[in-house]
Amino acid sequence: MKISVIGCGYLGAVHAACMAELGHDVVGIDVDAAKIASLAAGAAPFFEPGLPELLSSGVASGRLRFSTDIAEARGATVHFVAVGTPQKPGSDAADLRFVDASFEALLEHVGPGDLVVGKSTVPVGTASRLAETVEAAGATLAWNPEFLREGFAVQDTISPDRLVYGVRDGDDTSVATLDAVYASAIAAETPRLVTDYATAELVKVAANAFLATKISFINAMSVVADATGANITQLADAIGHDARIGRRFLNAGVGFGGGCLPKDIRGFMARADELGVGESLAFLKNVDAINLAQRERVVQLAVEAAGGDLTGTRVAILGLAFKPDSDDVRDSPALDVAARLVSLGAIVKATDPEAIETSRRVHPDLDYVATVDEAAAEADIVVLLTEWKQYRELDPAELASITSGRTIIDGRNVLDSSRWRGAGWEYRGLGRP
């Protein structure tokens, strides 16, 4: 099939490359000329495992092209829209200006019978509004929310755990078109749910709200664990054995960040307010507040370790990305904590395997170093904030040979506390006695 993908960021670039991998003829379009130049050369403009291989093979095969010219969408029959929907400046609501602009530009180039497919995460009600303009242009709209996780984006796109198609009632043609797009997943019997627009939009934000709630639940438990000497990891293991609860997304730590969970729960609350049902989502305010408080807890652990005043204390920060296997620092708890420690007078050296350049764009003032050794040299306190594999596997004895202090703050609760204590370190986690 001939496919266009409008918006080639963390979602769209992966989607375009995966669609080409599945055998489709794909053009990816973005207004960011630098991003398109990189993609057109077969190089990933951000870190995502598996993406470089798909880009280079797709571009080499001729099945994958990139352009800044929206007119290149002409000729495709399925058009995915994957532009950003960030938080509106000064508000909790989603900013739809990129969605509106991309639809306006795209609709000048769609043909009769084309299918426009919304992938961006949008406030419920957006699709039915956009459907009118799409239909006026002779095309049809479907909303097909995306559930991929950064770090696993390629596998999540090729083999999703479910597909959701939001379509007009009885629109079997769009369902058949999407089934053809996702033929390999359909053949693998991936659950596929056909819904109306509103349900498809809500499925997406409800899923993220649930995940955020699960993380804040365990983080709230970690506060109680700290107050009682209980161990949050054992608690999570124990409740996680209950299949109704499940162990995944019960890792207490510095909390959730990224370009999705934080802004999606806020956008969901803002939309619910507009709909007059804000009270029903009031609990999400606590989810957000608990999450942000985790960052402060880590900062306080550092203040305590420094004897009450961080002025002049040398702190090594390990990890800046919002999660491992990503260079994304949008709303990253790690980068936020690093900046707060600096503002409290600490002398911070920060490192990350992939996220230094992206961090530098947000906080050019921070002192970035390439390796753990450089960050930890002479440090009084070491703070682990993103659980990259290489940080989880750190050898406490080796690290002790280069640091001045012996305090490790495990902001992700991933280190073996007895091993670190056994090697002479003061170990501090969140809810870990």
Ligand SMILES: NC(=O)c1ccc[n+]([C@@H]2O[C@H](COP(=O)([O-])OP(=O)(O)OC[C@H]3O[C@@H](n4cnc5c(N)ncnc54)[C@H](O)[C@@H]3O)[C@@H](O)[C@H]2O)c1
């Ligand atoms: N990142 C994820 O893991 C993920 C997963 C599921 C859903 N989503 C949703 O997908 C959407 C995109 O997220 P993202 O993380 O890829 O954002 P992003 O900021 O990385 O990418 C958005 C891209 O859209 C481009 N763009 C903006 N206006 C445009 C226009 N008029 N025409 C063409 N391109 C335009 C930008 O230049 C940018 O490259 C959001 O709604 C997000 O909530 C993201």
Ligand SMILES: O=c1ccn([C@@H]2O[C@H](COP(=O)(O)OP(=O)(O)O[C@H]3O[C@H](CO)[C@@H](O)[C@H](O)[C@H]3O)[C@@H](O)[C@H]2O)c(=O)[nH]1
């Ligand atoms: O037990 C856990 C699990 C995750 N996190 C944090 O939660 C954040 C989000 O993690 P994750 O959900 O794995 O990453 P994303 O790539 O942001 O993916 C989420 O957001 C995407 C965009 O909407 C959705 O498509 C995905 O389904 C949804 O998981 C990260 O900061 C993690 O460190 C925790 O603190 N504890």
